[in-house]
Amino acid sequence: MTETLAPVRPAAQASAWHEPRILWTRRWTDRLFSFAVERPESFRFRSGEFVMLGLPAEDGAGKPTLRAYSIASPGWSDELEFFSIQVPDGPLTSRLGRLAAGDGVLLGKKPTGTLVLDALTPGRRLFLIASGTGLAPWLSVLRDPETWARFDQVVVTHTVRQVQDLAYRTFLTRDVFEDPLIGDLALGRLLYYPTVTREPFDRPGRITRRIEDGALFSDLDLGSGFDPATDRAMLCGSTAMIRDVATLLERAGFTEGSNAAPGDYVLERAFVG
Structure with a gap:
């Protein structure tokens, strides 16, 4: 069943993140999957950079769960693609791996990195x-x-x-x-x-x-x-x-x-x- 994301509160916390929706997902194996999210209009990055990606706390009140993800799509793309491993009971990837098109994620606003x-x-x-x-x-x-x-x-x-x-x-x-x-x-x-x-x-x-x-x-x-x-x-x-x-x-x-x-x-x- 698709996991329903709780809204991020307070408003000051939400302002630190983009909140795009998942466009598609693809399963490679029982552990490996890819997915893409909407690219926010203001989001710019160089091909090869990474960004913080995550989900709100499951109780809707705690700190979001985040990790750095390399962006798999090129800098010109209209969507942001990611490639992930799903770790059993992992605090983030076990949840990400259950999401589907239309579900939301948290996306950092400052991509960075040296793989450029x-x-x-x-x-x-x-x-x-x-x-x-x-x-x-x-x-x-x-x-x-x-x-x-x-x-x-x-x-x-x-x-x-x-x-x-x-x-x-x-x-x-x-x-x-x-x-x-x-x-x-x-x-x-x-x-x-x-x-x-x-x-x-x-x-x-x-x-x-x-x-x-x-x-x-x-x-x-x-x-x-x-x-x-x-x-x-x-x-x-x-x-x-x-x-x-x-x-x-x-x-x-x-x-x-x-x-x-x-x-x-x-x-x-x-x-x-």
Whole structure:
């Protein structure tokens, strides 16, 4: 049954949030789901940023339950898309996963983050490296025409535990090339590289291992490894994956970037801690 949201009170609390309605939901597995909400007219963001998203307290009187979510839709979209895992008994995701079109959520008014093109120096090849729901910001970045104006090639890697967890696989292998805005730009320039860690798969194992042993590069005919002269990278996913890939990039001569000082690669420290 769809959960009915209580109104947020007092008025001063409501003013801190947009209160959009859900437009659609999609179930990928029993744990993974996506949904989109109305984009408030005043809401502006850069592709790759995150925003606080949540629900009012169930009793209607306490503090709302909130967490940071990367926006999966590009900066030009009329809707805001999100990709989430549903944690059993999780204070927020267990409730979000039960919502349907027409239900309301709380949306922060100040998107932010470092997983944006502005935090990278110019390059020719962009690696968007994800595990789990860390794929979300890459769905935003790769659908932004500016990405294709700045880079000759974009490589999206997505590491999950089970094959069924490869959400958006059809989009990344087919539908993206039919996108009216960036489909032609991505054709022949977007490479998708999924890996699975706990089931048989044609590309098994963690992305860190496939970077270290060179499989990522040989499989896609990308040379012998990362090159800081031409390559740029963005990282989002589990803390362990981000830490390990960042170490490999640093060993290859990459420097971490930020909004204030662009560099060769970026990660979102608000998520990693």
